[in-house]
Amino acid sequence: MSRYTITVAGTVTRQIRSDPDAVIGYDPPLRTYFLQAFPHEETDEPGLWLGTHDRAFETLEDLRCAAISHGYDFMPLSPKLAAKLVDDKAAASGRPERDGILGQLLKQLNQPR
Template structure:
């Protein structure tokens, strides 16, 4: 799994705010890009957590559109981070896909309640 620190901005509460310690990455087991930002002060769970299920965001622009739809932005993405993310996905794409019992388990874990 790749993880890179970026800055995410948001206006969810009507005030502009920024998280310079947000995390963006690619998760090979579930084949998706993900974004985490604005950790809660008590639980440490991020207020923004996108890319938690199989094939959620197969392209960075899909992840960006979802972030904007939730009132957040992370563009422009630093060129070296964008390059590392796309390279990481390409390398991970050559790995064999899950099958059998593990695939079924991941499917069930990612199904909506």
């Protein structure tokens, strides 16, 4: 399982908050990207936890759309981090890294300008 620290922002109990210690990653057994943010004050569970069942979010865009639908968003991912996440998924599935249209887009983003 991969885990990377990012910032998630959203409206929680009518207050705009951000969590600079949120976690995004890929869970190979569940074959999904996941997002965890806003630790609950009384339990160890995150207040926001997306990607808890099989193939819940097969793309980063699916995960971001789900976060937005819950009133949250993660800061734009750097091309390097997005590429790592795609590579994590590819490695877990046994496919060549960065294949397909998304992989081509990530390669273009990482080229010097």
